[in-house]
Amino acid sequence: MLNPLANQRVRTALIELGQIAILAKEVSASVLRWRVAWRDLVYQIFFIGIKSQSVVLITGAFTGMVLGAQTYFQFHKVKMDTATLAVVGVSMCSELGPVLTALMVAGRVGAAIAAELGTMRVTEQIDALRALATHPVDYLVVPRLLAAHVALPVLTLEAIMVGILASYVVGVTVLGIEPTYLWDNMLKYTHQVDVVIGLVKAFIYGGIIALIGCYRGLTCGLGAEGVGRATTEAAVNASITILIANFFLTLVMGKLVGLL
Amino acid sequence: MIEVRNLYKQFNHHSVLADVSFRIENGESVAIIGRSGSGKSVLLKHLIGLLQPDAGEVLIDGESIVAMDERRLLGVRRKFGMVFQGGALFDSMTVAENVAFGLRRHEHLTEAEIARRVAGVLEVVDLPGTESKKPAELSGGMRKRAGLARAIVYEPQIVLYDEPTTGLDPIVSDSIDQLMVRVRDRYQVTTVVVTHDMRTARRVGQRVLMLHDRRIYASGAPEEIFESSDPVVRQFVDGVADAKEMLI
Numbered sequence: 279m280l281n282p283l284a285n286q287r288v289r290t291a292l293i294e295l296g297q298i299a300i301l302a303k304e305v306s307a308s309v310l311r312w313r314v315a316w317r318d319l320v321y322q323i324f325f326i327g328i329k330s331q332s333v334v335l336i337t338g339a340f341t342g343m344v345l346g347a348q349t350y351f352q353f354h355k356v357k358m359d360t361a362t363l364a365v366v367g368v369s370m371c372s373e374l375g376p377v378l379t380a381l382m383v384a385g386r387v388g389a390a391i392a393a394e395l396g397t398m399r400v401t402e403q404i405d406a407l408r409a410l411a412t413h414p415v416d417y418l419v420v421p422r423l424l425a426a427h428v429a430l431p432v433l434t435l436e437a438i439m440v441g442i443l444a445s446y447v448v449g450v451t452v453l454g455i456e457p458t459y460l461w462d463n464m465l466k467y468t469h470q471v472d473v474v475i476g477l478v479k480a481f482i483y484g485g486i487i488a489l490i491g492c493y494r495g496l497t498c499g500l501g502a503e504g505v506g507r508a509t510t511e512a513a514v515n516a517s518i519t520i521l522i523a524n525f526f527l528t529l530v531m532g533k534l535v536g537l538l
Numbered sequence: 539m540i541e542v543r544n545l546y547k548q549f550n551h552h553s554v555l556a557d558v559s560f561r562i563e564n565g566e567s568v569a570i571i572g573r574s575g576s577g578k579s580v581l582l583k584h585l586i587g588l589l590q591p592d593a594g595e596v597l598i599d600g601e602s603i604v605a606m607d608e609r610r611l612l613g614v615r616r617k618f619g620m621v622f623q624g625g626a627l628f629d630s631m632t633v634a635e636n637v638a639f640g641l642r643r644h645e646h647l648t649e650a651e652i653a654r655r656v657a658g659v660l661e662v663v664d665l666p667g668t669e670s671k672k673p674a675e676l677s678g679g680m681r682k683r684a685g686l687a688r689a690i691v692y693e694p695q696i697v698l699y700d701e702p703t704t705g706l707d708p709i710v711s712d713s714i715d716q717l718m719v720r721v722r723d724r725y726q727v728t729t730v731v732v733t734h735d736m737r738t739a740r741r742v743g744q745r746v747l748m749l750h751d752r753r754i755y756a757s758g759a760p761e762e763i764f765e766s767s768d769p770v771v772r773q774f775v776d777g778v779a780d781a782k783e784m785l786i
Contacts, residue, residue: 398628401624401626401629402622402623402624402626403626403627403628403629405583405588405622405626406620406622406626406627406628406685406688407628408588408608408612408615409586409588409615409618409619409620409622409689410615410639410640410643410688411612411613411615411616411640411643411644412612412639412643413608413609413612
């Protein structure tokens with residue numbers, strides 16, 4: 279038996295999960311009816327994709343460099359220096375690239391979506407949209423969700439490439455690893471399927487970030503406190519969901535790849 | 539025609555409306571008055587389906603909008619224009635984009651036609667030349683005018699006003715009152731004004747409904763309400779904090 283507080287928390291979590299599922303259903307219906315506001319979609323791709331470049335590239339580059347250095351320090355003990363970039367390549371493509379990109383975007387974009395929609399809610403702009411016979415899902419959620427689905431895989435691809443390149447540069451110039459074998463081993467052990475896994479994950483994480491951000495914004499409490507809480511919850515909830523989803527996606531896609 | 543039958547609404551076990559019933563005919567102008575927190579805005583939002591009641595019916599032209607699917611409700615809402623308390627202008631858009639919003643979403647017009655309609659309606663609400671301004675650059679009164687322009691640009695059958703003069707000085711309030719009367723007469727719209735400003739209720743309402751203790755406490759022509767000897771009505775109309783003071 280759960281104590282009353284835990285009981286209440288579980289109940290709230292289940293209700294929220296149900297509401298997110300209903301929101302996802304509404305979004306699917308809206309996309310199928312092709313009620314997409316194109317101008318907003320383009321703006322959201324710009325906001326999510328272009329404006330996240332610096333944070334994603336810096337994250338990708340330094341993650342690649344740290345991973346390369348750490349791998350080298352261990353592999354050097356067993357004279358496997360030239361395998362360093364192979365480890366970096368596989369890790370960046372299928373795990374670190376999509377997950378770290380998604381976490382950075384969840385912090386930047388998920389929170390911004392929740393804050394914008396939350397402010398619209400507390401200033402009655404969402405009610406005004408509805409009074410103007412416009413469904414908030416069509417006008418606010420769909421463009422953000424589609425833009426996140428498009429932007430995340432592109433950002434992830436950039437983070438992967440920058441991470442591998444940065445790791446290569448550090449390996450060759452700072453750690454003194456033989457460049458030809460370093461690069462050749464990376465190509466040998468990093469397969470196309472690793473990149474595909476990373477991009478599929480990024481596509482899914484894009485949806486998670488936008489959906490949770492929109493949900494938190496549309497359901498935020500009243501006043502500045504409500505908006506602040508929605509913003510924090512959007513970033514935290516999206517990040518945790520991404521990390522949990524990553525575990526299951528890794529298992530499922532690993533099994534699928536094994537079957538192919 | 540708007541008809542409300544036995545409407546009940548509560549928030550977090552706190553009852554706000556109980557057994558509210560009234561009817562507003564086409565072209566009629568009704569002011570709903572009541573103290574702050576008496577549920578006037580909640581009632582207004584039920585009329586356009588922004589809130590759903592716990593029990594009761596809301597009928598628009600004979601069609602019940604209670605429990606209606608949100609997408610079907612969008613069709614009903616095209617009969618309405620609503621002016622919100624704070625204007626509720628979309629702050630990422632200019633005044634012209636705000637006013638043109640409904641036209642762009644629901645009518646197939648050329649940009650030139652949209653610009654012409656927007657300029658025309660801004661003229662009606664005494665805001666000519668403000669097309670390129672952002673909501674943050676407008677005063678409170680200007681924001682309400684812009685909100686009204688957005689609500690009437692597509693010529694709805696019913697216009698709802700939520701506290702249109704709250705927070706404005708008496709001169710600006712007076713100009714908003716005149717504007718509501720002008721819009722009512724020019725477009726022949728059904729008007730529902732929620733207010734606790736007695737002057738607005740007297741000027742705009744052809745009929746006044748008083749919301750008190752969660753239900754419609756009094757209803758009648760403005761003269762009847764403002765000359766009523768009922769102590770509750772009197773206290774509100776005279777704006778007396780303590781009912782005992784009225785006996786002095």
